[in-house]
Amino acid sequence: MDVGVYGMGRFGAFWAQELAKYHRVKVYNRSDRPLPVGVMAATLEEVCLSETLFLCTAINSLPDVLRQISPLLGPGTLVADTCSVKVMPSKWMLEILPPETPLLATHPMFGPDSAKAGTQGLPLVLYPLRHATEGAWFWKKSFETQMGLQVLEMTPDEHDRTAAYTQGITHLIGRVLGDLKLQPSPMATKGYRSLLEIVQQTCNDPYQLFLDLQTFNPYTKEMRHQVQESFTRTREVLETALDTGTSGE
Structure with a gap:
């Protein structure tokens, strides 16, 4: 799958590198950063046309990022946040992004430190917010079979x-x-x-x-x-x- 990652902070770089083991990954960052192994640099417009776009940005900056990408998203692009809280980011995505945009709430409950020995058995929370039944199924299967994650489906409030x-x-x-x-x-x-x-x-x-x-x-x-x-x-x-x-x- 063609995957875009917005944000090359500590977690974003780690997440892009993990995804690149199994998918074609393009990344965008507002400033120049060293690229993780196996990923390609892209413009904002290019990552917004990915089949799935993971947003790896600070929670407090997410509303601004959503407003930035909203007019650039491709038809059918699945947008997935990776925030460590879910109620507010889910609300923002539903309110700011176009109503036809598929939305997936995710929280990989690990990072570069806790995944030093690999991702096998680590938990990831996932919930389809809108038009994302197929996307949620695809990523659940990918996370479990390829990355060895333990996928937990629960609502943002839960x-x-x-x-x-x-x-x-x-x-x-x-x-x-x-x-x-x-x-x-x-x-x-x-x-x-x-x-x-x-x-x-x-x-x-x-x-x-x-x-x-x-x-x-x-x-x-x-x-x-x-x-x-x-x-x-x-x-x-x-x-x-x-x-x-x-x-x-």
């Missing part, structure tokens, strides 16, 4: 409810721990080393991704509130133990 307490909370904890400037130690336990791995994975991603995960998912605000309440309860238990003399201090 995705965001779940992601707030999986991906959202992971990035929140990773950034909080990263702010503490934790360092490796020769006496580190396995649990501590696992925490450092979380910090490394989450803090390797652009800070804008962290902000977008926390602000464009309608369910992360409640998640953060629950985390804060849990922290407060735990602190109160410790303070009570200190006050009553039941602690070791």
Whole structure:
């Protein structure tokens, strides 16, 4: 299949290179970037005429990108976002792109770090938004049989409810721990080393991704509130133990 990829950031370059193992891939980026192995550079007009166009752009910039590509899309071009949240990007695609444009919501729940050893068994969320039944079937089959992914079909709302307490909370904890400037130690336990791995994975991603995960998912605000309440309860238990003399201090 002729595939276009818009955006050559860290994830976009990785995604284009993975797709190029099985498809003919053209990429467009607003500024010059080194090309991943197996892909071809193209103009914006050229990638918009692809059979499938994957949008690999920051969540907060997606509305502007959609307005940019809208008049350039070829007849029948399937547009698929790859955003880490789904409710708002799905709403934007439905509102901004032409009503005849097939739309597919996707979220590859991995990136260059978590796919270092390959994509086998990694999860990808997919949902046909509009005129995309055939496209969804094609990509589900390609993702599963060629890339070895575990494809999960769920609505944008179901995705965001779940992601707030999986991906959202992971990035929140990773950034909080990263702010503490934790360092490796020769006496580190396995649990501590696992925490450092979380910090490394989450803090390797652009800070804008962290902000977008926390602000464009309608369910992360409640998640953060629950985390804060849990922290407060735990602190109160410790303070009570200190006050009553039941602690070791």
